[in-house]
Amino acid sequence: MGQSKWGVLIIMSAALFIMFIDTTMMNVSISALVRDLDTTVAGVQGAITLYSLVMAAFMITGAKLADIWGTKKVFFRGLVIYTIGTLMAAFAPNLAVLLLGWSILEGIGASMMMPATVTYITKAYTGKDRAFAFGVWGGVGGAAAAFGPIIGGFFTTYITWRLGFFMEAFIAAGIFAYMKILSDYKPEKRIKLDVIGAALVGVGLFLLTLSVLIMDPLSNPPVLLLMVAGLVVLAAFWKYEERRKARGEDVLIDVDIFKSKVFTAANLVSIFFQITLAGIMFTIPVFVQQYLHYNAIQTGFVIVPLSIMMFIFSMSGQKFAKYLTPKQIIQLGIVLTFVGLYLVLRVLKPGVEGSDFAIGLALYGTGFGLIFSQITNLAMMGAKPEQQADASGIFNAQKQFGLSLGTAFIGAVLVLGVIHSITRQIYESGLFEGSKEQIKEAVIQWIIKMQQGELNIPPGYHDAVIKIVRASFIDTMKVAVLFMMGVLVISALLSFFLPKGEKAGES
Template sequence: MRHWRALAVLGTAQFLMVLDTSVMNVSISRLVDDFDTEVTAIQAVITLYALVMAAFMIIGGRLGDILGRRRVFLGGLAVYATGSAITAVAPTLWVLVLGWSVIEGLGAALVLPAMAALVAESYRGRDRAVAYGVVGGLAGAGIAVGPLLGGWVTTYLTWRLVFAGEVVVVLAVLLLRGAITESPGARTRPRLDGVGAVLSAAGLALGVLGVLQSGTWGWVQPRNPPFTVLGFAPTLFVIGAGVAVLAAFRRWERRRDERGDDPLVHLSLLRRPALRSGLMSLVSQNLILLGLFFTIPLYLQVVQGFDAFETGLRLLPVSATMLVTSLGAARLGRLAGPRRVVRLALLTVTASVVWLLATIDPVIDDAQFAGAMALLGVGMGLFASQLGNVVQSSAEENERSEAGGLQYTAQNLGSALGTALIGSLLIGSLAQAFTSHVEDDARLSQEARQQVGVALEAGVTFVPTDQVRAAATRAGLPPEEVDAVTDSYASAQLDGLKAAILATGGITLASFLVTPHLPGPAPGRPRPGGQDAAGRRRP
């Protein structure tokens, strides 16, 4: 048991990082009420949390090399606990953003790369595959416990208690820090590449910001932007600026490498096929999962009217099957190879999306919904059991922190894009469908259609139909037209939800394109062409 004590401590950190994201997703409606804001504002808070992690994860990994992984892991936990404490007492939305999105995000960016490197350093061979299966299982446990625990606490007490509890758990982990050991560093400590750090963070931030705001600003035709560029919405220009900054980051890193200076990340790592494929698969996995976990709670809470606890109960099947599958599929990866397991995961997730689309109706069929959720959990569990080990096994011992930084950058970039992209598609599809339904409803007069059009130009958000009915009544519409507007919005909600879920299905199918270079059966067996199963050159 002592052999696995370090894993228990390190895995608890992984559990915490996942827990509060799932709590936030299931508490969206309560957060909207508590902070007197809109769904899109909470979407921005959730996206910013993942974005901060993605932007600073490579830097966090590098700091592990410079200061020591154990020290950075423990320091990151202290930062994370500080953010949790601020979140627990946040009086306004901006304090919530500071505590959760920024400070907790920075703490996680320090903790996770160091955690991945310490797991890889502590275990070898089959034990390492088991360890990463357990870490994936604990991530599944966080997703499992989050909706249920967060839903119960949010409904009957307050969501703030979850974050207060995280502070207690972090203190317990810090008391058990003696279980975590690190090999003496014989390697030369690198220096932090400050310019590369700024360029990487700025490029990622601009790219995700553009995607996040696309629902508000519009993609091409301006909808409600703070400014326009040559008469067009700024969205594509902001995304383009992010791409340009990342291109400058790539050139800067290559130049530092050629001069013999320490780069923020060695770009040669990304030329390893297995590692590159593993990272892209991680982006896909988290984009799909977080996109669905943003969309589905809206269906359950806003359309169906369930409270946070009832929502958590209905998400329990995906959480439970993800936990069980991720713990049990590590051995399957050793037998069949990660490539086949990940492709099986993609097929399973695609089937679950198709099943889920069939259940999105005004009246929920609990049995069908539970089946779709359970199948989704199986697919995500298959993902979680493989990808961490693929990435870390593609790196050398002195590259663990760097690989961990890339691993969690990919993971959180996918999470940020999932919430931002799928959320913006949902709002955009809602607006388009609402416009179409209003135009086609014969019960509405031309004046009523114009009033709805003016309201849509000011921006549309995902709200309960009762709020739409109240707004139509305040606008002075007769009862028949109030009913017509409300019915049109209700139909548009379902259309928007289905469009968002369908988009995740398309992303799932497209993800097959990134799997060819994942390791095949019997990782470690020498392969033709001078590469091992992880894609590294054999000596």
């Protein structure tokens, strides 16, 4: 094997590494981001949500661009955009710059690079070499997700969270330096980009996610209006794509692919499961940093049982195929994740420590790894050969959309639930007469700032308020976990529509 041949694998794996690691690094650094950028926990939640949403909205378009510019040009331009975004995030003085750099530019860049990495590995390798290359590529992505919380926690606690973005920029510079070894795969048939279709799907997904992100019964935002508008726009996208296909014009995606019950079921199982993953990766760090006052590295160690087990079983889950069908492995994974969340729920009581989450999170990670090892292949089985490119783009897009919905929805359940619980208990208590509004406003500001700075309330009320805050976090975290368990039940029901498949070795 020549140096340039394995060089393709190294470059594509390095690109995947930087795309996978930054969200997991930032999830454990929420308190530091709130402090350094003078923002709120809701602001950081919005940044994490927007990053996944941008990737979801542009992923299919990013894949189509290879049929217009060629794979190398798409990868190069995506890397340029991603690197600019990374440097902006590293130097961000406020949340607005972080949103532009990390959430938007990095999201767009990643949506262009991700499909290109798959194309390069598919084109550069065949047979056993391709299987090995995809194994390494996936393993690097899994390792980034697994060790991101520890790396991010270390940087944030002992140096600065900004170092994570500088590290990504350094790796990107190395990729630029060796890009000359990459071939340029020109499209056999050039297509025209379906700009209107891309805009419709982007706007539709944005409106749906925004409707969840701004949920707040106290201020009565137009949640239902935005949700309906998002669904209407996506319905318009569907009809528009059908008409373009009927006229023989290039389409963003072939919507006929959703006529496959297998493909649709696999995507729905996955999207609901991604909601729970994003939910737990956001709510656990917020909980341990607010309730237990953990720093970033301590938070990383709380998350690491989930990450490590997810990595191990996503890589080794195929070994279970000797004994179980793919459908059975997925259903076993759902059961394990449900039990894992149940164990998390059981330890949520006064006196809980970060180590108490270990078994539950490890079981959740094990289940997720098993599902991840099977679900992609099952989804692709539901698509015709000529639909494989669209199927891959849709599957990757729905995963990112699920992550954005999970961060927005489950995050809102926790953050808004805590605020509403505190407000209710303050007004129902007979301890704060004449000072209820002042105390409520002070406590809410303290909470959304991740309990940084002094709690500015009248003397004599501190212990009573802290007791209310701690009880509110326990109670609301339980509600968030119950919501995630409910989402898993939906995923389990949908899994019965998956094909049984065969055990390894069966014909």
